[in-house]
Amino acid sequence: MILFVASNVERVHVVDEDRSLNTENEPYNCDIQNTRRSARMKLVLSRTEPRDLDAVVPMLFEAFDDGDLCNVFFGRKSAASYAYTKKLFMTGLQTDPADVFLKIEDLDEEVDVNLLDDKGGVSGTERRKRIVCASNWKIFPTYVTPKEQQEAGESQRDGEAEEKQKDKENKAAFSYLETEQERADAAVLMEDFLSRRRRECTEGHVLCFILCTDKEYQRKGCGRMMMQWGNDVADALMLPCWIEASLEGEWLYRKMGYEGRERVGIRTKSFLSEYLHMRRPTTTERVRLENGRMIRERPANRDTDEK
Numbered sequence: 001m002i003l004f005v006a007s008n009v010e011r012v013h014v015v016d017e018d019r020s021l022n023t024e025n026e027p028y029n030c031d032i033q034n035t036r037r038s039a040r041m042k043l044v045l046s047r048t049e050p051r052d053l054d055a056v057v058p059m060l061f062e063a064f065d066d067g068d069l070c071n072v073f074f075g076r077k078s079a080a081s082y083a084y085t086k087k088l089f090m091t092g093l094q095t096d097p098a099d100v101f102l103k104i105e106d107l108d109e110e111v112d113v114n115l116l117d118d119k120g121g122v123s124g125t126e127r128r129k130r131i132v133c134a135s136n137w138k139i140f141p142t143y144v145t146p147k148e149q150q151e152a153g154e155s156q157r158d159g160e161a162e163e164k165q166k167d168k169e170n171k172a173a174f175s176y177l178e179t180e181q182e183r184a185d186a187a188v189l190m191e192d193f194l195s196r197r198r199r200e201c202t203e204g205h206v207l208c209f210i211l212c213t214d215k216e217y218q219r220k221g222c223g224r225m226m227m228q229w230g231n232d233v234a235d236a237l238m239l240p241c242w243i244e245a246s247l248e249g250e251w252l253y254r255k256m257g258y259e260g261r262e263r264v265g266i267r268t269k270s271f272l273s274e275y276l277h278m279r280r281p282t283t284t285e286r287v288r289l290e291n292g293r294m295i296r297e298r299p300a301n302r303d304t305d306e307k
Contacts, residue, residue, distance in 0.1 A: 041106050041217075045225055048101035048134065050093060053086050055113045055131045056103065056212075060085065063212035067246060068271040072186045072193075075176030079120030084176040086116055089136070098140055102229065104133035104222050133222035136210040137230060141237055143204045185268035192266060193244070193273065200261060200277060201242055206234040208243040223249070227256040231280065235296065241280035253278050 048056065061077040064070035074088075075081030092099040109130035117123040174183040201207070208230055213222045234241045245253050250260075258278040266273045285299040 041220070042108050043104050043132070043222065043225065044107055045102060045104050045229060048093065048103045050090055052103055052131060052134075053089050053093075054116050054126075055111075055128065056089070056134045057082050057086050057116065058114070059131065059134065059214055060210070060212045062215060064246075069189075069193075069244075069246070069273055069275060071177075072189050072271055072273065076178075078176075081176045082116055082120030083118060084120075086120070087118075092136065096138075098138045100137040100139060102135045102137070102226060103131050104225060105129045106132050106217070130214075132214040132217040133226060134210070134212055135208060135226040135230075137233075138207040138209055139233065139237070140207070141204050141239065143202060146198055179270075182270045185270040188268060189266060189271060189273045192264075196262065196264065196277060197242075197244070200279075204237075204239050206230055206237070206239050206241045208241065211243075211249065223252050224256070227252065231256060231283075234280065234282075235284045238282060238284045238286075240282045243278050245276045245278050247274065247276075250276055250278075253280075256280065257283070 060074070061070070061081070065077065074085045089101065093101055107129060109132075110127055111130045112125045113128045114122040115124045115126060174186045177183045177186055208227070211223060211226055230241055241258065243253055243258060245258070254260075258280045260276050261279050262277040264273060264275055264277065282299055284296040286297050287294050288297060289295075
């Protein structure tokens with residue numbers, strides 16, 4: 001089933017956790033029994049809008065409250081970190097052509113959402129449908145050498161000046177962290193994280209950068225729904241998928257066809273960077289027409305390199 005066959009598909013529902021996503025004009029629902037109450041949840045997946053970030057940002061920090069890698073990327077839970085993260089996500093939503101930000105809402109639940117101002121403070125509240133899961137994807141149909149690598153190959157700058165500039169940029173980039181030690185450690189871990197990604201992802205691919213779920217909705221199908229969306233997009237584009245998996249999420253990604261490539265564990269004075277670099281191989285090499293139906297053909301050979 002290839003996604004995006006109709007321009008009027010605005011959101012996706014699921015009738016069965018174990019089925020691939022449908023894209024018929026009439027949406028379908030993901031009705032999953034909630035053990036907390038007798039009612040059944042109606043979960044709907046759609047594109048995230050800028051206004052949704054007021055709910056998504058706090059949910060992200062709650063979902064990863066015990067993960068150091070989240071602290072490296074976004075800081076510890078604080079108004080300053082909220083402001084930085086909201087601005088970062090907003091920039092991706094509005095300016096990055098590879099960016100796709102998704103949300104899942106429980107249509108049967110409404111909550112009061114704190115409206116975040118430019119400094120991460122609360123400027124008011126608004127009653128909205130409850131956002132219970134969010135994911136951020138980067139879709140690169142064609143591999144292009146990262147800009148920083150191109151620039152490094154074209155010219156070599158003076159080492160001392162480069163080091164000073166790097167220190168200056170790191171301080172600005174990690175301003176959401178409180179101490180010099182944290183900022184220095186974050187710079188080391190971030191560079192290692194991105195270097196591994198650049199080294200591995202030398203192909204067109206679909207990248208799951210963020211997947212977070214409200215703690216009350218974990219293990220209820222939201223993560224699987226998001227990952228199935230990514231799988232369907234990758235299959236339609238005939239691309240592999242990549243993700244840096246937390247220990248908690250690893251089991252789900254394996255179920256969704258991802259394979260371990262490299263397990264990373266780096267400890268600094270401030271943080272522990274621990275994750276598994278995972279790849280879902282390309283599952284569609286070409287599509288043939290047979291008796292009026294489009295049939296996907298798998299690649300003849302699939303490589304697995306688990307570490």
